[in-house]
Amino acid sequence: MYYPNIQQAVFLERPNRFIAHILVEGKEQLCHVKNTGRCKELLIPNTTIYVQHHDNPNRKTKYSLIAVQKGELLINMDSQVPNQIVAEWLKTGKLFPDLKLVKPETVFGSSRFDFYLETSQKKIFMEVKGCTLEQNGVMMFPDAPTQRGVKHIQELILAKQQGYDAYLIFVIQMKGARYFTPNRLTHPEFADVLLQAEKAGVNILAVDCMVMPDSIEIDQQVLIQL
Numbered sequence: 001m002y003y004p005n006i007q008q009a010v011f012l013e014r015p016n017r018f019i020a021h022i023l024v025e026g027k028e029q030l031c032h033v034k035n036t037g038r039c040k041e042l043l044i045p046n047t048t049i050y051v052q053h054h055d056n057p058n059r060k061t062k063y064s065l066i067a068v069q070k071g072e073l074l075i076n077m078d079s080q081v082p083n084q085i086v087a088e089w090l091k092t093g094k095l096f097p098d099l100k101l102v103k104p105e106t107v108f109g110s111s112r113f114d115f116y117l118e119t120s121q122k123k124i125f126m127e128v129k130g131c132t133l134e135q136n137g138v139m140m141f142p143d144a145p146t147q148r149g150v151k152h153i154q155e156l157i158l159a160k161q162q163g164y165d166a167y168l169i170f171v172i173q174m175k176g177a178r179y180f181t182p183n184r185l186t187h188p189e190f191a192d193v194l195l196q197a198e199k200a201g202v203n204i205l206a207v208d209c210m211v212m213p214d215s216i217e218i219d220q221q222v223l224i225q226l
Contacts, residue, residue, distance in 0.1 A: 001085050003066055005053040006214040011068070014043050020065055022051060031063040035079040037143050039132065042068045042077060050213040067213055075132055075174040076209065076216045082130035082171035083114050085209065089218040090117070096124075108164075111155040125159045126167040127152045131206070137178035139206070139222065141170055145187040153193045157200045168197065170206040172222060179223040180206035195226050 009024035014033065020043065022031045031051055033043075048069040054062055067076045083104070089095065090102055098120045106116035108125055117124040133143040142149060156166040170180055182191035198204055206222040 001081055001088065001216050003052050003214045005055075006050050006066065007053055007063075008213070009049050009051045009063070011043055011047045011049045011065075012045060019061070022049065022063065022065070024051060024063065029063055030061045031065050032059075032061045033065050035065075035077045035132070037079065037132070039068075039077060039143065041134075042070055042075060042132065067211065070134070073134065073174050073176050074211045074213070075134070076211045077132050077173065078216075079130050081216055082128050082173070085216055085218050086115070086126075086128050086169060086171060089207075090115070108159055109155050111152055113152070113155070113159075122165045123163075124165040124167060125156060126169065127156060128169050128171060131170050131172045131180065132174070133183065134174065134176070137176055139170075139172045139174075139177045139180045139208075140183040140186075141180075142183055142187055142190060146190060149187075150190055150193050153190075153197050153202070156202050157193075157197050160201050166197075166202045168194075168202055168204050170204075171218065172206060172208045173216065174211055175208050175219070177206075177208050177222045179225050181225045191226075198226060 009022045012021040014020045017036045020031045020033050050067040051063040096119050101118035103116040113125045114128045115126040131141045133140045160166040182194050184191035206224050207218050209216050210219045
């Protein structure tokens, strides 16, 4: 995944979920935040960020926030990108060498899963979650309570019970992970249903990413502690 027209900037403030005030080329500008999560540990005043400049005159903002510098870590915080880079990763055949079909946004029950896949032997539903929350090398999800996330996992369990294979992939949008774990303190129910999913046979994976200011791609699987 490559982003054209990336510029370095400074984060100033975030008055709402969708907008940030930034300093770029010496001028204060409005910037679209491509992540509706809290991200309070990332969006700290005077933090170095990387933004994408847009030439579209019909946009309300000229910039989109793509990545944040947190100490030595460069973290991509675009919540739309995990699905895109998982699609790229699937095409490499590293997860499923005999992959025959990749169909995004497929309905099952009352959920819409990110992917429906078919190999020579399996029919698979897959859900993808982006992870940007890090504490001392421990990567966690979610950063805020997510009933939608709980529902998705419950539906993955149901899909498994109905004979499908089921995958839940946490895309850690940075390097430097020691391991991944659910954020039980923030949402105990999510952590509990994740354990239920593992016991039901849902495949749970966490992968880290190589992140540059203007690009991101999946790199390696990360240890999971449930």
